[in-house]
Structures are given as C-alpha cells and as structure tokens.
Amino acid sequence: MASGTQQLIQSRWPWLAASLILTVSLFVATTLGWLWYADQRDSAARELSLDLLWLEQNVTQTLNDNQRLLENWSHDLQTPGSTGDFLALADGLMKENPALIAIDYLDKNGRRVAGLPAYHDRPVRLPPVSDPFVSDAIRRAYSLKKPAYSRVIEQYAPLWVLVVPIADDPSGVVLATYDLDQLLSERVPWWFVQRYDLSLIDRDNKQLSPRDGLTTELSSEVHKLNFGPDNSGLSLRASPHARLHSEGPLLWLSLAVVAFGVLIIWLLRLLQRWLRERQTAQQALAHELHFREAMEQSLVTGLLAFDRDGRIIYVNPALCQMLGLSSQQLIGACAPFVFWPPEHANECQAAHTAMLHGDNPELGRTLNLLDADQCRLSVRLFASPLIGDNSTPNGWMASLYDISAERQAANTARERDELLQHTARLANLAEFASGIAHELNQPLAAIANYSAAADAFLHASPMQTAKVEEAVQRMGDESRRAGKIIHSLRSFIQKRAIRHELRDLTTLLTEPLALLAPLSARLQVAIEVNCADSPVWVECDAVMIEQVIFNLLRNAIEAVAACPGEHAPVQLTITPDQANVILSVTDHGPGIADPDKLFLPFYTTKTEGMGLGLAICRTVIESHGGRLWHQPNPVGGACFQFRLQRLTSEML
Numbered sequence: 001m002a003s004g005t006q007q008l009i010q011s012r013w014p015w016l017a018a019s020l021i022l023t024v025s026l027f028v029a030t031t032l033g034w035l036w037y038a039d040q041r042d043s044a045a046r047e048l049s050l051d052l053l054w055l056e057q058n059v060t061q062t063l064n065d066n067q068r069l070l071e072n073w074s075h076d077l078q079t080p081g082s083t084g085d086f087l088a089l090a091d092g093l094m095k096e097n098p099a100l101i102a103i104d105y106l107d108k109n110g111r112r113v114a115g116l117p118a119y120h121d122r123p124v125r126l127p128p129v130s131d132p133f134v135s136d137a138i139r140r141a142y143s144l145k146k147p148a149y150s151r152v153i154e155q156y157a158p159l160w161v162l163v164v165p166i167a168d169d170p171s172g173v174v175l176a177t178y179d180l181d182q183l184l185s186e187r188v189p190w191w192f193v194q195r196y197d198l199s200l201i202d203r204d205n206k207q208l209s210p211r212d213g214l215t216t217e218l219s220s221e222v223h224k225l226n227f228g229p230d231n232s233g234l235s236l237r238a239s240p241h242a243r244l245h246s247e248g249p250l251l252w253l254s255l256a257v258v259a260f261g262v263l264i265i266w267l268l269r270l271l272q273r274w275l276r277e278r279q280t281a282q283q284a285l286a287h288e289l290h291f292r293e294a295m296e297q298s299l300v301t302g303l304l305a306f307d308r309d310g311r312i313i314y315v316n317p318a319l320c321q322m323l324g325l326s327s328q329q330l331i332g333a334c335a336p337f338v339f340w341p342p343e344h345a346n347e348c349q350a351a352h353t354a355m356l357h358g359d360n361p362e363l364g365r366t367l368n369l370l371d372a373d374q375c376r377l378s379v380r381l382f383a384s385p386l387i388g389d390n391s392t393p394n395g396w397m398a399s400l401y402d403i404s405a406e407r408q409a410a411n412t413a414r415e416r417d418e419l420l421q422h423t424a425r426l427a428n429l430a431e432f433a434s435g436i437a438h439e440l441n442q443p444l445a446a447i448a449n450y451s452a453a454a455d456a457f458l459h460a461s462p463m464q465t466a467k468v469e470e471a472v473q474r475m476g477d478e479s480r481r482a483g484k485i486i487h488s489l490r491s492f493i494q495k496r497a498i499r500h501e502l503r504d505l506t507t508l509l510t511e512p513l514a515l516l517a518p519l520s521a522r523l524q525v526a527i528e529v530n531c532a533d534s535p536v537w538v539e540c541d542a543v544m545i546e547q548v549i550f551n552l553l554r555n556a557i558e559a560v561a562a563c564p565g566e567h568a569p570v571q572l573t574i575t576p577d578q579a580n581v582i583l584s585v586t587d588h589g590p591g592i593a594d595p596d597k598l599f600l601p602f603y604t605t606k607t608e609g610m611g612l613g614l615a616i617c618r619t620v621i622e623s624h625g626g627r628l629w630h631q632p633n634p635v636g637g638a639c640f641q642f643r644l645q646r647l648t649s650e651m652l
C-alpha cells in the first residue's frame with residue numbers, strides 16, 4: 001500500500017510544482033501590475049488636482065484683473081466727457097479677452113449710454129439689459145456697492161454678466177458680458193484639453209458648457225472646483241479621458257490578484273495534504289522495513305532462495321550464522337556448494353536436484369552440512385516455490401532448521417539413560433549375586449541328588465530303569481532352570497541399547513514372575529495376576545519393561561513381608577482402554593513412608609537397598625512416552641501404576 005501511495009505522489013509532484021510556480025509567477029506579476037496601475041492612477045489624480053488648481057487660478061486671475069480695470073474705469077465715468085476714453089479702454093480690453101463679448105454703460109434708469117460693440121439694435125446674441133438675471137445682478141451691485149455677477153444666461157452659449165456700479169449712489173452701472181464657452185476655450189491650454197474632459201456646471205449641477213457634452217456622474221475620478229469669483233455658483237468639472245483611465249483594467253487586475261491568491265492557497269493546501277500523505281507513506285514504509293529487518297534478524301531458521309538454475313540469490317543472517325559464512329560468500333554461488341561435506345556430496349546433490357524439480361516433501365528432508373569451521377551439522381530442509389510478481393514460480397525458497405543440537409541432546413539423553421540403567425544393574429549385582437547364588441544352589445543340589453539317585457538305581461538289582469529315567473528327566477529340568485537363572489542375570493547386567501519392538505504386555509509378566517517365584521515362596525507372599533486373555537499390544541523394549549515389572553513386584557513382596565501376620569497377596573492388574581494400557585501393582589503392606597522422596601535416586605528404607613529401583617523404573621517408562629506414579633491403597637498399602645500407549649488392531 002505504502003509503495004502505491006508513493007508512486008501516486010511521485011507522479012503528481014512535477015504537475016503540482018509546475019502549477020505552483022506558474023501561479024506564484026502570475027500572482028506576483030498581477031500584483032506588480034496592479035500596484036503600478038494604482039500608482040499611475042494616484043499620480044494622474046494628483047496631476048489633475050494640480051492642473052485644475054492652476055486653471056482656476058488662471059481664470060480667476062483674468063476675471064479679477066478685468067473686474068479691477070472695469071471698476072477703475074467706471075469710477076472715471078462720473079467725470080463728464082469721459083465716455084470716449086472709457087470706450088477706448090473697453091475696446092482694448094475686449095481685444096485682449098475675446099470671451100468678453102460686450103461692455104455696456106447704463107445710466108441709473110438702465111438705459112444704454114454707450115458700449116461696445118456699437119449697434120443700433122441690440123444684437124440677439126447679447127442678453128437684453130432688462131433680462132431678469134441682469135436686473136437682479138444690478139440690484140445686488142447697488143445694494144452691496146460692489147461688483148456682482150449675474151446668474152448664467154443661456155443664449156447661444158452660456159453668458160455671464162458682470163455688473164460694476166459706477167459710484168456708491170445708484171447712478172449707473174457698467175455691464176461686462178462674458179461668453180463662457182469662449183472663456184473656457186481661451187483660458188484652457190491645449191495640453192489640458194488633451195488629457196481631460198472639461199465641463200462647466202452651475203450650482204444646480206447643470207452642465208452649461210460644452211452643451212453637447214455628456215453629463216458625467218461624479219465619481220472618485222472626477223474633480224470639481226469653483227470657477228470664477230466666490231459667489232459665482234459655477235464650478236469646473238474635469239475627468240481624465242476614459243480611454244486613459246478607465247476602471248476596467250484595475251478591476252480585472254484586482255480580480256486576477258484575488259483569483260491567483262485563492263489558487264495559490266488551494267495549491268498550497270493540496271501540497272500540504274500530499275506532503276502529509278507522503279510522510280505517512282514514508283513512515284509506513286520505514287516501519288515495514290524495520291519490521292522486516294527485525295524479523296530477519298530474529299529468525300532462528302536459516303533462509304535461502306535459489307533462482308530457477310539453482311543459484312543462491314538470497315540468504316538471511318541466521319543462515320550465515322549457522323554456516324559461519326558471509327552473505328557475499330554465498331550469494332551467486334552454484335552447486336556444488338562449499339557447505340556440502342565431501343562425504344555427503346552425492347546425497348546433497350540429489351536433494352538439490354530434487355528441490356529444483358519440485359520434489360519437496362511436506363515434512364522436509366534431513367541433510368548433513370559443513371560449516372566454515374569444518375564442523376558437521378544436521379539440518380532439516382523445507383523447500384517451496386518462490387512466487388514472483390506475475391504469480392509464476394521463478395525460483396525456490398528453502399528454510400533450514402539446525403537439528404544438530406536436538407540430535408545431540410537425544411543421543412546424550414539416551415546414552416545417559418542407558419548408563420544409568422547399567423550402573424543400577426551393576427549396583428544391584430551384589431544383591432542379586434547372593435540371591436542368584438542361593439537360587440542356583442537349589443537346582444545344583446537337586447542335580448547332584450538326582451545324579452546320586454540315578455547312580456544308585458542303575459546299580460540296584462534288578463536295575464530300576466523307570467526311576468533312572470525319571471531322575472535323568474528331573475536333572476534336565478533342574479539344569480534348564482539353572483540356565484534360565486543365569487540368562488536372566490546376564491540380560492540384567494548387560495549394557496544394551498533400547499530396542500523397540502511390538503510386544504504383548506501380558507507375555508512380559510512371565511519372566512519377572514518366574515524370577516520372583518523363589519522370593520515369593522520364601523517370604524510367603526503370593527502374587528495374583530488379573531488380566532484378560534486377549535493380547536495387549538505395546539511398542540517397547542521388552543527387557544526393560546520386564547525389569548520395571550520385576551522391581552515393582554519385588555518391592556511389593558518385600559513391603560508385605562515386612563508386616564507381621566498372614567500376608568495378603570500382591571495384586572498385578574492389566575487394564576487396557578481405547579488408547580492406553582495401565583499396569584498396577586497393589587499391596588497391603590505398610591504403605592509409603594515419604595512419598596516426596598520416593599522416586600529420588602538412592603532413596604531407600606532398606607538396610608541392603610540401593611534406592612535406584614523406582615528412579616530407573618520411572619526413567620524407563622518415560623523413555624517409552626508413558627508415565628509411572630504411586631497412589632496409596634485405600635484399604636492400606638501402596639499401589640504403583642504405569643501407563644503406556646496401546647496399539648490397537650487398526651494401528652498394527
């Protein structure tokens with residue numbers, strides 16, 4: 001799983017990096033563009049304010065200058081005969097200011113006394129002197145005793161009339177009529193017109209000039225300032241040409257900045273998520289690697305893999321340790337391998353070839369190998385096909401389990417058992433020797449007696465042939481008995497390996513019973529055998545089991561004999577069940593004095609005892625996979641039992 005995620009992340013990585021770099025570049029470029037554009041706008045606005053201020057000052061200055069001149073000249077009009085001078089001066093002023101289209105001198109009744117242009121009938125383009133706006137201005141001028149501007153009179157163009165009172169008394173006025181269109185075109189320089197749309201508006205926000213111009217909405221881009229004298233109510237409105245400073249690009253740039261910003265945040269979050277995924281995948285991979293490494297290190301089983309040609313392609317540390325060879329020495333090697341002992345080379349080669357041909361027993365095969373120190377070791381080898389990525393076997397995987405130690409342990413245990421038994425037999429030899437000598441004495445004495453009797457019957461007259469025959473027969477019987485006793489002694493003291501054979505347990509009673517018959521007779525303790533007629537099959541070493549039965553019976557007889565009075569017989573019972581068979585020896589003796597020490601070697605309560613009998617019996621039974629134990633006889637005495645696995649007819 002971890003490697004899949006890794007691949008996915010690796011495939012996404014260049015795509016993500018490229019997108020992120022591109023988006024960041026676009027974001028930076030757009031932001032810079034936006035800043036540049038905003039700065040341009042700011043500086044354009046600043047420039048506009050300055051330009052407008054300059055224009056206002058220019059216009060106001062001109063109007064004020066004209067007003068001042070007219071004030072001076074009108075004052076002179078009080079002097080009789082000064083009209084001619086006034087007209088000459090007015091003419092000069094009008095030539096200098098083409099926007100000044102008329103200058104009229106009115107008497108106190110509002111009649112035109114003189115003026116320019118000279119006319120007979122007042123031209124229509126000029127407002128009549130009786131125009132209400134003009135009359136209103138005249139009234140204001142008289143009352144304020146200073147010049148006053150009329151409201152804008154809309155004729156062919158917006159017109160504006162300056163009323164200058166001649167004296168403090170209402171003795172006449174001078175009217176100066178301005179064409180505002182003309183004033184604007186005259187006073188506004190060409191570069192100003194190139195940059196801005198200019199318009200003149202009155203106090204009701206009505207556009208007076210240019211008349212055909214569109215009334216632009218007031219916005220941050222539009223600048224407005226007073227035009228003319230303070231009380232004129234006129235203002236000049238200027239806005240940068242739309243094509244130069246439209247809102248559009250700035251809006252688009254702002255949108256682009258926001259969009260790229262959002263995209264960057266999204267990409268960064270994606271990156272963060274992928275990095276986290278990558279980190280998790282890497283952690284999982286590292287964990288898996290550590291786990292595999294730990295598993296490899298802690299394996300006690302040697303592992304090695306072969307390719308299809310039988311070449312070693314992998315070994316684990318346990319195998320290297322087992323063989324004392326490094327992985328470099330092993331990987332790449334072909335048969336015959338250095339760890340094949342020369343004396344088993346053929347056997348190893350056969351096993352190797354069998355493995356390559358797929359002949360791999362489920363329970364494995366045992367092989368003898370050689371380690372780097374030339375020590376032999378036994379291994380159990382299990383092999384199985386090595387399945388590759390495409391589910392086809394592309395080699396073989398073998399696991400080797402070192403069983404040298406087990407074998408050694410088994411051999412040592414067996415040898416120790418045998419030695420123990422041998423020692424015990426030897427230890428019992430002295431005890432037995434006296435018993436056997438006593439036993440042999442009887443048949444030998446009997447043989448001597450029968451031979452003397454036979455001799456006597458031969459020399460009797462008449463010769464008693466039948467009695468001679470009987471004596472000879474008895475001699476034969478006694479000598480066979482002696483031979484049997486000697487045979488038992490030999491088999492008892494001989495050191496021998498354990499031989500497992502299939503035996504009927506009931507037949508194994510014969511020998512011990514025969515051997516113990518004299519003792520039983522001497523101590524007057526009978527042995528009662530309870531067993532079915534059918535055979536009870538066990539796999540055992542017959543001599544050893546006979547010895548166990550012998551020991552248990554002898555102990556029981558001796559225990560019963562130690563009690564005064566009449567002796568109850570010792571019971572020997574064989575009880576088979578489905579899987580096992582139990583043999584019990586029960587007596588009515590004094591019972592066990594110290595059950596905890598019973599099976600310890602050299603524990604004895606008898607003066608001439610060795611204390612090895614029961615320890616040996618238990619070892620023998622356990623070496624047969626069985627169990628030997630003691631339990632008190634409920635009615636007094638002891639009961640010794642052992643259990644062995646029984647072989648049923650299906651198993652035979």
Ligand code: ADP
Nearest residue numbers: 555556559591604605606609610611612613614
């Ligand atoms: P040994 O017979 O040489 O003493 P054993 O190992 O056969 O050695 O027996 C150990 C001791 O166990 C005996 O000395 C005896 O005290 C006790 N023992 C064994 N069998 C019996 C029995 N059937 N009844 C009472 N005590 C027994």
